Amino acid sequence: MTDTNRLVFEYKIGLLAPSQVGKSTLIASLLSEGQRMLNRETTVQLTAADRLTGNRIANADNSVTGALKARVFRPMLMPGTSDPSWFRLLLEPRGHDLPIRFDILDYPGGWLENGGEGPEHEQKWNECEAFLADSSVLIVPIDSVLLMEARAENAALLTAHLAVFQIKQVVLRWAKNRRERAGEPAMVVFCPVKCETYLSDSGSLQDQATDLKHQVVDQFSEVLETLREAAPHASVRYLPIDTYGCVELVSARWVQRPGAPGDIKLEPKYRVRPPGTIARKGLEDLISLLCRQLVDSARMQSEQTAAQREATARYSREYADLREGFFRDLWLKVSGERGRRERIAEADQEHYLEAHETTRSLFDVLAALGERRSSPRLHHLS
Amino acid sequence: MALGEQLDELSAILADLRMHITLDPELAGSLTLPQLPEIRADVAETADSFRMIATRFTRATVNLGVSGAARMGKSTLLQSVSGLDDQQIPTGDGIPVTAIRSRIFHSPTVLRAELEMHSPESFLAEVIAPLHTALSLPAPPRSLEQFADWSYPESSEQTRSRLLLTRLRELQSALPSYKHLLTGGVKSVPLEEIRPYVAYPTDEEIRAAGPGGVRRAYAAVREARIECPFPHEHVARIGIVDLPGLGEVTADAEQRHVDGLRNEVDAVLVVKRSSETSSFFDETDASGMALLDRVRGFVRSTGEFTYVVHNIDPDKPHLAENLRGDLLRSLNGGEADRFFTVFETDVRDSERVGRDVLTPLLKRLADGLPVMDAEVLAGTRGRAGAVRDRIRLHLADLQRALNLVARRAGVPEEVNDAKADQLRSGVAKRLRVLVADLAAEANGSTDPGYAQAVENAYEGVLDWIGDGFGRGADVWRELALTRMITEGHPADFAGPEFNRIRVEISRRFAALDDFFTDRLTDAWDRTAEAIAAECGALFAESADGEEASGQVVLKRLAKLFGESSQPCPGLAAAVHSLLDVRLEYRTLLYPRVRPDLAPLNLQVTHPDTGEEMQQVAVPLTEGGAEELYGIFNGLAEQAAFRIQKSLLREAAVPAAVVHALVEQFEDTLIRSGTSVQEFRRFVRSYRNDLWPEEFHGINEANSRFARVVGVSKEIAALAEQGEEEL
Amino acid sequence: MQVHLRTRSRAIDYAFVNSAPDSRWWDTYADWTATERPCLHAVAEDGEGHWRVLLSGIPSVRTDSGGRLIYYTLVLEGAHDTAEQDAAIVLSLASCLLADLDEDEQGRGVLSDLLDGVCPAPEVDRLLAAPSEFAMERKDLTTRLLASVASLEPLPRDAPAAGRATFDRWIAGRSAPGASAAFLTRLSALLSGKEHGQAHLLNLVSEAEDVAELFPGRLAVLVEGGMVGDPAMPLERLPEPKAPSGPPAPPGSSGAHPKVRWRTPMARTSLAALILLLLLAGVFWIFGVPF
Incomplete structure (x- = not known):
């Protein structure tokens, strides 16, 4: 039996990327490594909200890790996504009974590219889009290899390959939603993935971090513009995340493929940097970003609720203490009405205190999370 | 000699130039070589000197000349030294006997005489002509027939002339007897039969000959060379030259003989005998000594060169005493051997000759000859130097005159300058256009030829990698496995293999050189085109119709x-800089590409942490070899891909470099400080080649002018050369 | 019977190649399975005269431009009174899928080859690149597909264990003895219309607890067991779904203590009124007011 007065925190996290960027991989590594990382910490812990989600996470993680075995990268062992799926998670600050629920949606990137034009999935895409537009956090994974290996003559097509326009549409919708709820925190994180080839802190011998960032900002300038105009209070971050950490690009060729934007597609080839251990720089930052964001959202929500409840409690107290004349009072007393009002006022006060307590706890948790230093990879774009 | 010819030519063309030049006569007058004949003579003389020196230094023998008035005992001395007798070296009492000059050389094995015969021309020139001159007769006969028919006067008042005339007539009358001998060649005669060729006929012979005239074979002989063994062993390398009696023939003939002997003898023995008639060292002797000075040539010290042999007749010691005292006084100023060394001997006694004369003489010569040689050489050199300096001086004067002329020559400077400026601005404009085109190409889209070249190289590299790095994949793996197991570590195989692969990849991309060469050649062609277009006929197509490359x-x-006759160093330097460029993969692009090859190494340093990371740590099994192959493949492909990417990012590089190059060239050519002047100078020098039609009239004078300048340059060069050869 | 084939090309994301189903009915089961791995849904519900089957996660030899695996999804729909051969086709496909899983962990086998044969890469590229063209080719594809499947050799099916009562609701690992036979039997029944219910091969479940909320009716579940769960899990019965509870008890006062009944304001008021009345009556009696 649920206590209807208990605060419920439920959030959504959305990913915006076209096909083959690595949404599924990012989610899998985020959740599995997130669990492991947060288990080591004392502030919060991350668990699957139900067994099925737990199984799903395990399935996805095994798939990703299985593609890198014995220092050979075999993407052939990893399938792509053809149907949408939901991951239901629970973030629990330790020592408090304050579960924060959040959902992540995975879907075929092609649906974003098409803008839901395919009739068979139009309705489902609308559902997905609604979810994305309702997220507290939007993560935008970007294919670093595509960005850095596009030659000068393909620059014009790059925007189409990155699906910038489609991303902008969803972001616009999201921004409008966020503006209506300006009191809530909102965040967008641009995450270049597959970037271990270009960043020296991952073991690459070349450092093109500035180049990469410049390219991202350049290509997504329209999206950044939209954000600034439509949701100025949203915080925008830039955080490159390694996909494996030890898989780097050997070569990337543009090949003729009818159907792709401009009828060409980038086909990369990879190798494994010895010793072939998986170390995803940047992921921990994303996890803590998300945690902080969720806890902050919860805190704010709790604060608002507490404020409301405080008002209610005051009102009912006043009502309970109200003297309406001798006979009325007597009648009230006899009929037990006063007693009832009394009880209501007490209950309301309790609820307010509860909410207040929750807010304070969440604030503490937030403070504890905020102590963690972020790596130099994290930049602010807003 | 070449120098002489050149001088003549210079003189000729100067004359030519003078005629054609239209300027004041004063200036024209200065365009001469006033002392040309003297110089010419000097040059010839110097040449002769050198020739003679050559002979002197290449001579194998020490030549002694024997001189002295007639009847002094010269021939006897010769006989004593050489061992010959009257048959070869005629002596006689009373009358002069030796008719021609002979040289006698020691030879242990041979006994022979070679007679150099006159040719009719040389006979007439060297024998008859001087007699004519001395006798003040009109021009000498041109042919033997003429000579035979000449009517000579019967006699003359002067004693000397009478003597000469007699001689002449004797020669004329005896012509038939020796005419057939005037072959001009060399005649070999056995020593026993030599007397008629070298001696005047004796009285008996004259009487015996009768009215027909005696044979005068000696008239046809120019010179005799006799070889026979000398009696004195240690005189093996001596040659003796018999100088004809002084005062015998005309002074001219003497002089000629003497001249011919210059540098041929290393020392002269003057034989003097005291006789009833003369025991003194008189004027004839003195003039004879003076004549010997000419033979001496450059040897400084007379005393080293001329020796006196006092021929003593042991039977008449008092005569010897007189002469001795006289010699002491006149020659040596009272001090014995002060200026001249006097040997006393009896020329009839061969042994005494050897002891008294040859031995001490040769000893003196051994010391003195090298000195004399050096003096001769130095003297000749000095002579040559003097001649050369004179030439130089004259050329300098001439050059000054020429410069003056040039300045005032036919074409007014304003015209020249205008043309030069026009040329300069025309070239500037065309080059500007070219540079702008090149800039556009550099900034524009990638050069498809270059991109294709890079792509080809890249494909080639990938193919090579795919083929097991040129070995075949299986072979490679096997090799790797074997080596790994043997050495216990993959590094021994991997290290050199990395090197080999790096080198091969770099080499294949270096094939882009061809591309750069083409680019550069193209730039040169276009630049040359731009310039040639303004240079009129200067760079017209060559005779065979082919277009010359840029x-x-x-x-x-x-x-x-x-x-150019007036130098344009700045312009020349600009063109050289343009031509000296090297556009190569090696110098241009390799530096950019090196970082991409760096990972192909056993160990790589992490850029941030500085940590050394091992790239090859595989198990020593077949699986390990397989893995190693995979690692190598991945690294090599990655390197090739990155290089290809870097090179294409630099796709503008060849175009940019070429643009910068031509821009630099244009800048230096047109806008350097000296550009205007140098263009003017250039036009001045070559305007006839640039615009032949316009400057046609002036062409002629200018070409002569140029020739003058050219020839004078050549002369100067020759003079320098001659100096060097010394 | 309708057959819909979904896959992707090197450049273009997953989409139906020949024709698209009317509704995405399989989304309902999205929580229990990942369609990128081998799985099967078979649904034949009460009151509807048709069945629906989905097979997915059948690997192809083709890969996408990132080198990842490409797989096929087959969606089949038919009415209960269809021709025999349609049902046979579906059964054939299902048994092939299970057999392939036995052979290869990824499920690569006969079915993969068959579908690869029907869909060569260039054709897939072409058809996916132009979704509104090539109607003829798409029909051809369907025909070819049906023909190829029909030509599959029927695989021997183990007879279900005799005497063993088959449960209405059960779960088993796919390689558990008799499990696949029972599954195929159930499937056959569903297809023919003899039974209603659902049969699934699921790859995200490992225990009975996981499928508690899947479907209340007749249900047969095979655990695929590649990444999650044990494929050899023995067959066990699924518990009946809990009956929904009765209307909820009225809040607060309904179960109140009897004694408390007296304490209610109404009661008190009534009591007060009664006492007052008695008092009044007493007063009246004292004063002898005749009534």
Whole structure:
């Protein structure tokens, strides 16, 4: 039996990327490594909200890790996504009974590219889009290899390959939603993935971090513009995340493929940097970003609720203490009405205190999370 | 000699130039070589000196000349030294006997005589002509027939002339007897039969000959060379030259003989005998000594060169005493051997000759000869130097005159300058256009030829990698496995293999050199085209109708700039800089590409942490070899891909470099400080080649002018050369 | 019977190649399975005269431009009174899928080859690149597909264990003895219309607890067991779904203590009124007011 007065925190996290960027991989590594990382910490812990989600996470993680075995990268062992799926998670600050629920949606990137034009999935895409537009956090994974290996003559097509326009549409919708709820925190994180080839802190011998960032900002300038105009209070971050950490690009060729934007597609080839251990720089930052964001959202929500409840409690107290004349009072007393009002006022006060307590706890948790230093990879774009 | 010819030519063309030049006569007058004949003579003489020196230094023998008035005992001395007798070296009492000059050389094995015969021409020139001159007769006969028919006067008042005339007539009358001997060649005669060729006929012979005239074979002989063994062993390397009796023939003939002997004898023995008639060292002797000075040539010290042999007749010691005292006084100023060394001997006694004369003489010569040689050489050199300096001086004067002329020559400077400025601005404009085109190409889209070249190289590398790095994949793996197991570590195989692969990849991309060469050649062609278009007929197509390449044209241009009579060093330098460029993969692109090859190494340093990371740590099994192959493949492909990417990012590089190059060239050519002047100078020198029609009239004078300048340059060069050879 | 084939090309994301189903009915089961791995849904519900089957996660030899695996999804729909051969086709496909899983962990086998044969890469590229063209080719594809499947050799099916009562609701690992036979039997029944219910091969479940909320009716579940769960899990019965509870008890006062009944304001008021009345009556009696 649920206590209807208990605060419920439920959030959504959305990913915006076209096909083959690595949404599924990012989610899998985020959740599995997130669990492991947060288990080591004392502030919060991350668990699957139900067994099925737990199984799903395990399935996805095994798939990703299985593609890198014995220092050979075999993407052939990893399938792509053809149907949408939901991951239901629970973030629990330790020592408090304050579960924060959040959902992540995975879907075929092609649906974003098409803008839901395919009739068979139009309705489902609308559902997905609604979810994305309702997220507290939007993560935008970007294919670093595509960005850095596009030659000068393909620059014009790059925007189409990155699906910038489609991303902008969803972001616009999201921004409008966020503006209506300006009191809530909102965040967008641009995450270049597959970037271990270009960043020296991952073991690459070349450092093109500035180049990469410049390219991202350049290509997504329209999206950044939209954000600034439509949701100025949203915080925008830039955080490159390694996909494996030890898989780097050997070569990337543009090949003729009818159907792709401009009828060409980038086909990369990879190798494994010895010793072939998986170390995803940047992921921990994303996890803590998300945690902080969720806890902050919860805190704010709790604060608002507490404020409301405080008002209610005051009102009912006043009502309970109200003297309406001798006979009325007597009648009230006899009929037990006063007693009832009394009880209501007490209950309301309790609820307010509860909410207040929750807010304070969440604030503490937030403070504890905020102590963690972020790596130099994290930049602010807003 | 070449120098002489050149001088003549110079004189000729100067004359030519003088005629054609239209300027004041004063200036024209200065365009001469006033002392040309003297110089000419000097040059010839110097040449002769050198020739003679050559002979002197290549001579194998020490030549002694024997001289002295007639009847002094010369021939006897010769006989004593050489061991010959009257048959070969005629002596006689009373009358002069030796008719011709003979040389006698020691030879242990041979006994022979070679007679150099006159040719009719030489006979007439060397024997008859001087007699004519001395006798003040009109021009000598041109042929033997003429000589035979000449009517000579019967006699003359003067004693000397009478003597000469007699001689002449004797020669004329005896002509038939020796005419057939005037072959001009060399006649070998056995020593026993030599007397008629070298001696005047004796009285008996004259009487015996009768009215027909005695045979005078000696008239046809120019010189005799006798070889026979000398009696004195230690005189093996001596040659003796018999000098004809002084005062015997005309002074001219003497002089000629003497001249011919210059540098042929190393010492002269003057034989003097005291006789009833003369025991003194008189004027004839003195003039004879003076004559010997000419033979001496450059030897400084007379005393080293001329020795006196006092021929003593042991039977008449008092005569010897007189002469001795006289010699002491006149020659040596009272001090014995002060100026001249006097040997006393009896020329009839061969042994005494050897002891008293030859031995001490040769000893003196051993010391003195090298000194004399050096003096001769130095003297000749000094002579040559003097001649050369004179030439130089004259050339300098001439050059000054020429410069003056040039300045005032036919074409007014304003015209020249205008043309030069026009040329300069025309070239500037065309080059500007070219540079702008090149800039556009550099900034524009990638050069498809270059991109294709890079792509080809890249494909080639991938193919090579795919084929097991040129070995075949299986072979490679096997090799790797074997080596790994043997050495216990993959590094021994991997290290050199990394090197090999790096080198091969770099080499294959270096094939882009061809591309760069083409680019550069193209730039040269276009630049040359731009310039040639303004240079009128200067770079017109060559005779065989083929178009010269840009490089050739530019080289020629640089040459013209450099060799112009008025130098254009700045312009020449600009063209050389353009031509000296090297556009190669090696120098241009490899530095950018090196970082991409760096990972192909056993160990790589992490850029941030500085940590050394091992790239090859595989198990020593077949699986390990397989893995190693995979690692190598991945690294090599990655390197090739990155290189290809870097090179294409630099796709503008060849175009940019070429643009910068031509821009630099244009800048230096047109806008350097000296550009205006140098263009003017260039036009001045080559305007006839640039615009032949316009400057046609002036062409002629200018070409002569140029020839003058050219020839004078050549002369100067020859003079320098001669100096060097010394 | 309708057959819909979904896959992707190197450049273009997953989409139906020949024709698209009317509704995405399989989304309902999205929580229990990942369609990128081998799985099967078979649904034949009460009151509807048709069945629906989905097979997915059948690997192809083709890969996408990132080198990842490409797989096929087959969606089949038919009415209960269809021709025999349609049902046979579906059964054939299902048994092939299970057999392939036995052979290869990824499920690569006969079915993969068959579908690869029907869909060569260039054709897939072409058809996916132009979704509104090539109607003829798409029909051809369907025909070819049906023909190829029909030509599959029927695989021997183990007879279900005799005497063993088959449960209405059960779960088993796919390689558990008799499990696949029972599954195929159930499937056959569903297809023919003899039974209603659902049969699934699921790859995200490992225990009975996981499928508690899947479907209340007749249900047969095979655990695929590649990444999650044990494929050899023995067959066990699924518990009946809990009956929904009765209307909820009235809040607060309904179960109140009897004694408390007296304490209610109404009661008190009534009591007060009664006492007052008695008092009044007493007063009246004292004063002898005749009534």
